[in-house]
Amino acid sequence: xxxxxxHRPATRSRGIPEATVARxxxxxxxxxxxxxxxxxxxSSEELAAAAGVNSAKLRKDFSYLGSYGTRGVGxxxxxxxxxxxxxxxxxxxxxxxxxxxxxxGAALANYGGFASRGFRVAALIDADPAMAGxxxxxxPVQHTxxxxxxxxxxxxxxxxxSTPAGAAQQVCERLVAAGVTSILNFAPTVLSVxxxxxxxxxxxxxxxxxxxxxxxxxxxxxxxxxxxVPPVSxxxxxxxxxxxxxxxxxx
Amino acid sequence: xxxxxxHRPATRSRGIPEATVARxxxxxxxxxxxxxxxxxxxSSEELAAAAGVNSAKLRKDFSYLGSYGTRGVGxxxxxxxxxxxxxxxxxxxxxxxxxxxxxxGAALANYGGFASRGFRVAALIDADPAMAGxxxxxxPVQHTxxxxxxxxxxxxxxxxxSTPAGAAQQVCERLVAAGVTSILNFAPTVLSVxxxxxxxxxxxxxxxxxxxxxxxxxxxxxxxxxxxVPPVSxxxxxxxxxxxxxxxxxx
DNA sequence: GCCTGTGAAGACATTCACAGCA
DNA sequence: TGCTGTGAATGTCTTCACAGGC
Numbered sequence: 001x002x003x004x005x006x007h008r009p010a011t012r013s014r015g016i017p018e019a020t021v022a023r024x025x026x027x028x029x030x031x032x033x034x035x036x037x038x039x040x041x042x043s044s045e046e047l048a049a050a051a052g053v054n055s056a057k058l059r060k061d062f063s064y065l066g067s068y069g070t071r072g073v074g075x076x077x078x079x080x081x082x083x084x085x086x087x088x089x090x091x092x093x094x095x096x097x098x099x100x101x102x103x104x105g106a107a108l109a110n111y112g113g114f115a116s117r118g119f120r121v122a123a124l125i126d127a128d129p130a131m132a133g134x135x136x137x138x139x140p141v142q143h144t145x146x147x148x149x150x151x152x153x154x155x156x157x158x159x160x161x162s163t164p165a166g167a168a169q170q171v172c173e174r175l176v177a178a179g180v181t182s183i184l185n186f187a188p189t190v191l192s193v194x195x196x197x198x199x200x201x202x203x204x205x206x207x208x209x210x211x212x213x214x215x216x217x218x219x220x221x222x223x224x225x226x227x228x229v230p231p232v233s234x235x236x237x238x239x240x241x242x243x244x245x246x247x248x249x250x251x
Numbered sequence: 252x253x254x255x256x257x258h259r260p261a262t263r264s265r266g267i268p269e270a271t272v273a274r275x276x277x278x279x280x281x282x283x284x285x286x287x288x289x290x291x292x293x294s295s296e297e298l299a300a301a302a303g304v305n306s307a308k309l310r311k312d313f314s315y316l317g318s319y320g321t322r323g324v325g326x327x328x329x330x331x332x333x334x335x336x337x338x339x340x341x342x343x344x345x346x347x348x349x350x351x352x353x354x355x356g357a358a359l360a361n362y363g364g365f366a367s368r369g370f371r372v373a374a375l376i377d378a379d380p381a382m383a384g385x386x387x388x389x390x391p392v393q394h395t396x397x398x399x400x401x402x403x404x405x406x407x408x409x410x411x412x413s414t415p416a417g418a419a420q421q422v423c424e425r426l427v428a429a430g431v432t433s434i435l436n437f438a439p440t441v442l443s444v445x446x447x448x449x450x451x452x453x454x455x456x457x458x459x460x461x462x463x464x465x466x467x468x469x470x471x472x473x474x475x476x477x478x479x480v481p482p483v484s485x486x487x488x489x490x491x492x493x494x495x496x497x498x499x500x501x502x
Numbered sequence: 503g504c505c506t507g508t509g510a511a512g513a514c515a516t517t518c519a520c521a522g523c524a
Numbered sequence: 525t526g527c528t529g530t531g532a533a534t535g536t537c538t539t540c541a542c543a544g545g546c
Contacts, residue, residue: 017515018514019516020515022457022461024460024464025454025456025457025460026441026457028460029439030441043527043528044529045527052441054516056516056518057515057516059530060515060516060529060530062528062529063528063529067528069528069529070523070524071522071523071527071529072523072524072525072526073524073526073527074527088460088461089463089467090463092467094466103354103355103358103361104354107353107354107355108455110353110354111355111455113455114455114456117456117459117460118463119456119459119463157470158462158466160459181466181469182462182463182465184462188364190277190281190302198462198465198466200458200461200462202453202455202458203364204359204362204364204365205362205364205368206273206276206277207435208347208365208368208370208409208411209275209276209279209339209341210273210276210339210451211434211449211451212341212369212370213275213338215340215345215408215433215449216339216340216343218447268536268537269536270536270538294504294506296505305538305539306505307538307541308537308538310505310506310507311539313507314506314507321505321506321545321546322505322507322545323503323504323505324504324546325506326506
């Protein structure tokens with residue numbers, strides 16, 4: 001995962017549920033692939049399969065955008081690509097700065113998925129003076145001192161933070177002060193931002209931890225051989241010293 | 252965001268809601284920081300602030316794990332670190348392989364957050380023979396031919412895919428065939444896996460698109476402008492009851 | 503008095519199932 | 525006939541608010 005909005009009471013962003021917004025990019029990707037293969041129309045069933053969701057959900061999602069399908073036929077691929085792009089705001093160009101050009105920042109700078117979606121990397125910024133001028137992804141790295149100027153000169157409203165955790169909050173504050181109102185944070189720390197600024201986070205290790213949780217559970221399953229059986233075991237009342245019931249068993 | 256399980260009908264793996272599981276790593280990170288500062292106990296209010304959630308939610312989350320707090324006092328930091336670690340399966344060692352050692356793979360290999368959480372990078376694998384032997388993060392890159400052997404020799408059950416999209420599904424199949432049952436996918440593609448295999452995905456551009464959606468809304472209540480006109484492609488009339496002029500205008 | 507633990511209420515999200523239209 | 529669009533039902537998550545133990 002990688003998720004996490006900050007503030008913004010809930011949904012309401014104009015009637016489109018947040019969960020739906022989060023899936024639109026997924027649909028868009030699947031549709032773009034179909035478009036490249038010159039597929040003219042697609043049914044909710046097919047598109048849902050390509051996007052990895054179920055078809056009722058997809059239809060409901062699209063219904064929030066309007067009635068863009070044709071009963072008995074399906075959806076026009078090109079038309080839907082356009083509508084979703086517009087809804088997501090991808091028909092305009094979004095200049096983005098990436099702050100913190102380590103391995104991850106370089107990976108982001110090189111990532112093709114940005115440019116193809118309306119995002120333009122306006123600058124790469126790093127605090128290390130030794131990096132200044134070094135080209136990364138065909139673009140010279142600029143020093144943090146230039147941050148404010150870069151943002152205002154380019155009208156940047158979206159910033160990506162890929163610095164070490166310790167530097168993230170400070171970078172965040174400078175970005176916000178300079179006019180950035182949306183931040184994608186890769187640093188493993190919670191950013192605090194003023195009202196009106198959106199933060200989303202991607203934490204590489206959190207995803208692995210969630211997988212580990214499920215993995216652990218799989219490993220323990222042969223013991224009990226499932227079944228609607230003896231459950232509960234309990235209101236968990238393990239309190240006391242760390243003692244008891246170590247992990248493995250469903251308890 | 253970046254999220255997304257595959258299959259697993261729904262939810263609740265043992266009584267702990269999926270949404271709660273996804274937050275445990277967050278709490279763990281906050282608690283670890285407190286632990287390093289030798290803070291002995293913490294209230295739900297304080298910990299919630301540090302983790303960026305609200306306190307009722309945090310208490311509810313913890314209540315699924317058991318009764319680990321003390322009324323009138325709060326939670327014992329060390330004890331809670333242990334309990335959450337155990338719940339997540341981090342008290343054991345998880346060997347992990349990373350397939351696809353480009354910028355992103357290298358960033359992952361160098362990422363300190365793994366080792367400190369019970370994940371051990373067992374091998375770095377890449378399809379490019381020219382990379383074989385090259386050290387990345389102090390570890391030689393191995394060729395894809397070795398994939399099956401590496402997995403079985405190391406008892407790897409978690410794989411990370413950071414290859415280009417085109418290679419991901421095939422890599423995924425080889426991982427699964429070799430015994431991997433949890434996959435973290437960074438490639439922008441939907442993986443299909445057999446029942447029993449968990450997939451989580453992180454898509455860098457999806458997060459940006461979600462930010463763009465909200466950003467667009469902030470900037471534009473000026474409604475009618477929008478230069479580009481719908482791409483031809485379809486004469487498709489947007490029909491619909493109220494069906495015209497969907498997006499842009501808030502109703 | 504203070505802070506946890508938790509029923510109950512409410513908000514949100516997903517899924518079902520079918521009416522309605524091409 | 526086939527597939528969309530959508531109310532209604534169901535399921536999940538969050539928040540409230542307060543009982544209960546320290």
